Amino acid sequence: MRKYILILFILLLAMPSLGTAQNKVATTAAQFLKIGVGARAIGMGEAFTAVANDVSAIYYNPGGLSYVGGRTLYGTHIEWPADINYDFVAYSQPLDAVGGVVAVSFGAVTMDDMKRTDVHLSGEDGTTFGASCYLMAATYSRLLTDRFAIGGSFKWVQEYYDDESSAEPAFDIGAQYKTGFKSLRMGFAITNFGPDAKFIQESTPLPINFHFGVAYNVLETYSHFLVVAFDGAHPNDNAECYDLGLEYGFNEMFFLRGGYQLEYDAQSFALGGGVKAPIGSFNLGLDYAYQDLDWLDQSHRLSLSLQF
Numbered sequence: 001m002r003k004y005i006l007i008l009f010i011l012l013l014a015m016p017s018l019g020t021a022q023n024k025v026a027t028t029a030a031q032f033l034k035i036g037v038g039a040r041a042i043g044m045g046e047a048f049t050a051v052a053n054d055v056s057a058i059y060y061n062p063g064g065l066s067y068v069g070g071r072t073l074y075g076t077h078i079e080w081p082a083d084i085n086y087d088f089v090a091y092s093q094p095l096d097a098v099g100g101v102v103a104v105s106f107g108a109v110t111m112d113d114m115k116r117t118d119v120h121l122s123g124e125d126g127t128t129f130g131a132s133c134y135l136m137a138a139t140y141s142r143l144l145t146d147r148f149a150i151g152g153s154f155k156w157v158q159e160y161y162d163d164e165s166s167a168e169p170a171f172d173i174g175a176q177y178k179t180g181f182k183s184l185r186m187g188f189a190i191t192n193f194g195p196d197a198k199f200i201q202e203s204t205p206l207p208i209n210f211h212f213g214v215a216y217n218v219l220e221t222y223s224h225f226l227v228v229a230f231d232g233a234h235p236n237d238n239a240e241c242y243d244l245g246l247e248y249g250f251n252e253m254f255f256l257r258g259g260y261q262l263e264y265d266a267q268s269f270a271l272g273g274g275v276k277a278p279i280g281s282f283n284l285g286l287d288y289a290y291q292d293l294d295w296l297d298q299s300h301r302l303s304l305s306l307q308f
Contacts, residue, residue, distance in 0.1 A: 039301040043258070063176045065103055076302065209235045225249045245259035255276075272289035
């Protein structure tokens with residue numbers, strides 16, 4: 001089993017379809033698909049491919065959804081620069097009859113209307129226009145063995161800019177593998193694979209990205225744990241970039257996180273924290289993350305989960 005899984009990882013690392021990213025900077029549509037949705041993951045600098053084991057795995061690595069137990073409601077609110085807001089909600093549930101975990105999710109990027117300018121009038125023409133983006137997804141994930149999990153998502157992506165719009169499907173696939181060497185695990189994911197988006201008879205590819213990550217518990221006792229994670233990403237619209245993250249947990253209730261991102265256009269460091277607490281028959285989780293976006297200022301994320 002290990003031999004075949006390692007072969008799979010090597011083949012995916014060599015995928016030629018992603019090999020010309022450095023020559024395609026900023027040439028993809030649906031850029032909102034690159035905005036991370038989970039406060040926990042952002043707090044770790046998005047070094048999350050091998051770590052993802054909550055509902056936000058829908059975005060980072062659908063294979064990790066296999067480790068979500070019980071029915072779970074999940075939501076994230078993101079404050080992005082330029083008064084842009086991104087709201088993401090999801091619901092996941094184990095399928096006892098057939099095995100695995102299924103989830104549905106919805107994301108919406110909204111902003112205030114903007115004043116229209118007209119080059120022929122050399123300024124504003126007194127009218128406004130709007131822009132918004134939407135994402136709907138269905139995800140399924142399951143454990144193939146006690147050490148190997150795989151999952152996939154079908155997504156529907158829509159963008160609206162003034163009177164123009166586009167709509168296209170996209171697909172994600174991901175897996176996680178526990179190596180058997182202490183707590184070392186690996187993960188991979190390919191996201192946003194699908195046909196080109198079409199605007200006004202122009203076709204533009206989606207932001208396909210390949211992620212590979214490793215994670216290891218450098219500390220693991222009854223009350224404490226510390227995870228170190230590293231991700232490498234190979235997008236089709238930019239050069240390779242790298243993420244390094246830490247997560248410390250105390251009594252599985254209180255969490256501190258930190259991360260650093262290398263070779264990105266704007267992202268640099270991130271900090272975050274969270275708390276989990278049982279409330280009656282429910283398990284409540286609350287996470288916050290601060291992300292420095294360099295010249296784009298900063299971003300804040302708040303995620304809430306309710307498991308029952």
